[in-house]
Amino acid sequence: MEVNGVPVLATVEDIIRELKRELQLNDIELLKDIKPTHNNVMVTCINHADGQERHPSLGVSTVQVDLPGRTIPEGTCNCFTCGYTADLPTFISNALGYNDGGIQGFKWITQKFVNLAVEERKPIELNMARELEEDDIEFDESPLVNLDDFRYTHPYMYRRKLTDKVIEYFDVGYDKDTHSITFPVFDEKGHLALIQRRSVEGKKFLNDEGGNKGNHVYGLYQVYKNLSWIKELYITESPIDALTLWTKRIPAVALMGARITETQAKLLLKLPIRKFISALDNDNAGELGTEKLKKQLGSNKIIYRLSFPQGVKDVNMMSETQLDSIKYNLI
Numbered sequence: 607m608e609v610n611g612v613p614v615l616a617t618v619e620d621i622i623r624e625l626k627r628e629l630q631l632n633d634i635e636l637l638k639d640i641k642p643t644h645n646n647v648m649v650t651c652i653n654h655a656d657g658q659e660r661h662p663s664l665g666v667s668t669v670q671v672d673l674p675g676r677t678i679p680e681g682t683c684n685c686f687t688c689g690y691t692a693d694l695p696t697f698i699s700n701a702l703g704y705n706d707g708g709i710q711g712f713k714w715i716t717q718k719f720v721n722l723a724v725e726e727r728k729p730i731e732l733n734m735a736r737e738l739e740e741d742d743i744e745f746d747e748s749p750l751v752n753l754d755d756f757r758y759t760h761p762y763m764y765r766r767k768l769t770d771k772v773i774e775y776f777d778v779g780y781d782k783d784t785h786s787i788t789f790p791v792f793d794e795k796g797h798l799a800l801i802q803r804r805s806v807e808g809k810k811f812l813n814d815e816g817g818n819k820g821n822h823v824y825g826l827y828q829v830y831k832n833l834s835w836i837k838e839l840y841i842t843e844s845p846i847d848a849l850t851l852w853t854k855r856i857p858a859v860a861l862m863g864a865r866i867t868e869t870q871a872k873l874l875l876k877l878p879i880r881k882f883i884s885a886l887d888n889d890n891a892g893e894l895g896t897e898k899l900k901k902q903l904g905s906n907k908i909i910y911r912l913s914f915p916q917g918v919k920d921v922n923m924m925s926e927t928q929l930d931s932i933k934y935n936l937i
Contacts, residue, residue, distance in 0.1 A: 618666050650663070692708075698714055772849050775828065788801050823870050838882070840856060840859075887919055
């Protein structure tokens, strides 16, 4: 379908269900009932009954309707009870709490479903560190690979909650040849050590390019760049989880696995930070990994365990509200 003349890689139902998922992650109880019909996706109306009507009365058209003298585009929203009407971007803006004529809704659609394999990354101003200037943010790259080849953005990055600042600061990229997101891993001096890839076509990691990931800690270089203000450090399994925390200015590193290696432990022990929080996944592997982390680091560091909300498996699944009120316990 097209939205405002822009092709998108989704059906109306795909878009509505993704919107519902994001609303739920942010504790917004709208669109509780979604029922596809012949030419509409019926949803509970967001405009009346505080969005809590018992039966869906708002139809989102799944086809373009050509009438004498006018055309009703695919994605047009109409409530048969209260008369609310809107195009799809405006409907999404309203559901997200904006009254902006669809500006935020159109941005949301393009970030998640825009029909562009990649887009050229636009330069943005950076000031991730509270006490560092932009000129201090730089990478000393080894000849392993030319990262310019990967400096593109992909809608997947935004679906996983990354922001432009975090994407740029950590040099997250997109490899068009392997259809994967690239996560450059630097040593503490800023030399490129390896690249971890994550496919956008399924839940799978590709082989790392470069060194052994067990010899490195993702995000360690950025931590060294920000030591002036970092008082505690979160340890996650995946780069995505670490970057999710950085979007909230919460410093984090990733082991790129559930078990810390001896080399990774030595790297973390060198840091002049005493307080570490294990944010390894909320599953059996994560619990075993936390035990090993405590054993490897506990004699020199104070180790805490992140208290995951019920039903949340990893950091990236946490809602904005949950990320803003993180809790952890001493172990």
